[in-house]
Amino acid sequence: MAETRQTETHGFQTEVKQLLHLMIHSLYSNKEIFLRELVSNASDAADKLRFKALSDSSLLSDDAELYVRVSADKDSKTITISDNGIGMTRDEVMSNLGTIAKSGTAEFFSQLSGDQAKDSRLIGQFGVGFYSAFIVAEAVTVRTRAAGAAANEAIEWYSRGEGEFDLKVIEKAKRGTDIILHVRDDAAEYLDEWRLKSIITKYSDHLSIPVQMPKAADEEEKAADKKLEWEAVNSGQALWTREKADISDDEYKEFYKTVAHDFEDPLLWSHNKVEGTSEYTSLLYIPKRAPWDLWNREQQHGIKLYVKRVFIMDDATQLMPSYLRFVRGLMDSSDLPLNVSREILQDNKITRSMRNGSTKKVLSMLSKLAKDEPETYQNFWNTFGTVLKEGPAEDQANQEKIAGLLRFASTHQDSSEATVSLDDYLARMSDKQDKIYYIVADSYEAARDNPALEIFRKKNIEVLLLSERIDEWLMSHLSEYQEKSFQAVTRGDLDLGELEDNADKEQQEAAEKAFAEHTERFAKALGDKVKSVRVTNRLTASPACIVTDSNDMSTQMAKLMEAAGQKVPETKYIFEINPEHTLVQRVVGLDDEARFGEWAQLLLDQATLAERGSLKDPAQFVSRLNKLMLELTDV
Numbered sequence: 001m002a003e004t005r006q007t008e009t010h011g012f013q014t015e016v017k018q019l020l021h022l023m024i025h026s027l028y029s030n031k032e033i034f035l036r037e038l039v040s041n042a043s044d045a046a047d048k049l050r051f052k053a054l055s056d057s058s059l060l061s062d063d064a065e066l067y068v069r070v071s072a073d074k075d076s077k078t079i080t081i082s083d084n085g086i087g088m089t090r091d092e093v094m095s096n097l098g099t100i101a102k103s104g105t106a107e108f109f110s111q112l113s114g115d116q117a118k119d120s121r122l123i124g125q126f127g128v129g130f131y132s133a134f135i136v137a138e139a140v141t142v143r144t145r146a147a148g149a150a151a152n153e154a155i156e157w158y159s160r161g162e163g164e165f166d167l168k169v170i171e172k173a174k175r176g177t178d179i180i181l182h183v184r185d186d187a188a189e190y191l192d193e194w195r196l197k198s199i200i201t202k203y204s205d206h207l208s209i210p211v212q213m214p215k216a217a218d219e220e221e222k223a224a225d226k227k228l229e230w231e232a233v234n235s236g237q238a239l240w241t242r243e244k245a246d247i248s249d250d251e252y253k254e255f256y257k258t259v260a261h262d263f264e265d266p267l268l269w270s271h272n273k274v275e276g277t278s279e280y281t282s283l284l285y286i287p288k289r290a291p292w293d294l295w296n297r298e299q300q301h302g303i304k305l306y307v308k309r310v311f312i313m314d315d316a317t318q319l320m321p322s323y324l325r326f327v328r329g330l331m332d333s334s335d336l337p338l339n340v341s342r343e344i345l346q347d348n349k350i351t352r353s354m355r356n357g358s359t360k361k362v363l364s365m366l367s368k369l370a371k372d373e374p375e376t377y378q379n380f381w382n383t384f385g386t387v388l389k390e391g392p393a394e395d396q397a398n399q400e401k402i403a404g405l406l407r408f409a410s411t412h413q414d415s416s417e418a419t420v421s422l423d424d425y426l427a428r429m430s431d432k433q434d435k436i437y438y439i440v441a442d443s444y445e446a447a448r449d450n451p452a453l454e455i456f457r458k459k460n461i462e463v464l465l466l467s468e469r470i471d472e473w474l475m476s477h478l479s480e481y482q483e484k485s486f487q488a489v490t491r492g493d494l495d496l497g498e499l500e501d502n503a504d505k506e507q508q509e510a511a512e513k514a515f516a517e518h519t520e521r522f523a524k525a526l527g528d529k530v531k532s533v534r535v536t537n538r539l540t541a542s543p544a545c546i547v548t549d550s551n552d553m554s555t556q557m558a559k560l561m562e563a564a565g566q567k568v569p570e571t572k573y574i575f576e577i578n579p580e581h582t583l584v585q586r587v588v589g590l591d592d593e594a595r596f597g598e599w600a601q602l603l604l605d606q607a608t609l610a611e612r613g614s615l616k617d618p619a620q621f622v623s624r625l626n627k628l629m630l631e632l633t634d635v
């Protein structure tokens, strides 16, 4: 490459262009974050080099004291952020500073609305990184030399933040990266070194790497044109290694913004030194807002792993279960070897114990929040609840704890908001009730209005109303809470246990007997369209409903599997009729078997609509309905 010294010009990936545009137009009220981002990248570069040098110490060569240096030059209107970290090769420059390699980026950009306040929040969630340089710079030069590369293999990248960037091979005496910002006139305040220093102490004080600035020179030294002397302006002690009592809330909050690349303060955090069979420190944060890629289960961004204060890797997903993937922060182990790899982490006693310990920590932190600050917890639930619902399936050992954190809509209140906890439900339950009743449907309304709830309303029994896609999956893994089992109101025989008194039972038996002949007639008319026909004990206001047998797949589970492209055996429903209903009484009064058959089918279709939300052959339903309506209006 060294022979091609000419400049090559490359176009940015479309998303980079969009991001740059937004950055400049939406983040102007929060300009100073550019320094946090660039210093944090420089510190990451030092961490990466230190890690690589564990297996190849020659990479550090004679420049083993790692640092980040920040300086400004008012004459040339530049700010320079330098590090002697890992640097970048030409290919790395091309991909890191020309594209955005995160999956889902295009979807993310499609969410932007043009409303600057909203968009700036979204960009905050996306993580602005290197490109934030353009908030204050009209042009940026990056000079970088990768660790292990020769001085004449360094690369210069230059861009005005519009459509393109230039690349050329240059000579660079030292390893690492210099980022030179050509500051815009409206950001001239950042050319003041005091200003820069105060931003560094605000955001980067706790970084373990020294962030240095030039020592103020006196007139004599200036006249003698002495070489710049540098001094560290941050404390340089990794925050999590300090005593909890000595760390202020503001320090925790600023540290969060650096590790999580978030603009906002965290919702809560927990800092723990664990001693005993395994020794580690964890600093775990719950963000306020969901990251843009929360729904992508493959998403990166997990917990940073350190071993004895040496950074080992980002996104150590093995340290936190997937249903807690919104947790940010770090863990620093005293037991793992420094040369630990992702593979070793996969199946390791130490990792497992760190994961178990921190999972418990997060769950108890959330339980405490739910107890002490229910409103804040509700906000948390509204943001991350759906992810937490993956918990009971993924983490059987903590099922009970997770269940206690769940929130539901219920028939107790007239709102679709999920605010009812299982403890609330149990507290309201009568002594005679021994099950937790629930229904899963496509929407809150479909759940609320399902005819199967009629008897529960009549008897004043609360039913949880679930309508999220994940809910069926959740309920199929939750078997009990506080020794009370869960019962779907649309499945199997309805056994209300002691809630039903003897009189109810006798009445039911009498109704079944009295209606037996008609039940037979319905069964004959509907043939193999139903599994069986029986008299209901669920309905009070509707003529009929369908329910699944207790060993058959529930409607919602079948729908989920179908949506996932799986072949699902056709579920046959049990058709339940309400003999008290006038329509049913009139239908059984019909002598003409053909007409009776039409009505029976119509009742079945109606019940299917209420339960499934759709019919296999809606056109046939409509034409049958029209035919019957015509007969009724034919006077």
Ligand SMILES: Nc1ncnc2c1ncn2[C@@H]1O[C@H](COP(=O)(O)OP(=O)(O)OP(=O)(O)O)[C@@H](O)[C@H]1O
Residues within 6 Å of the ligand: 041, 042, 045, 083, 085, 086, 087, 088, 096, 097, 126, 127, 128, 129, 130, 131, 177, 261
């Ligand atoms: N000073 C630097 N030295 C070496 N590599 C760097 C430096 N600055 C940036 N990079 C490389 O460029 C990549 C992109 O940086 P950028 O800040 O845009 O994103 P990020 O840090 O990966 O993500 P985010 O900031 O959203 O968490 C980094 O991952 C890193 O590989």
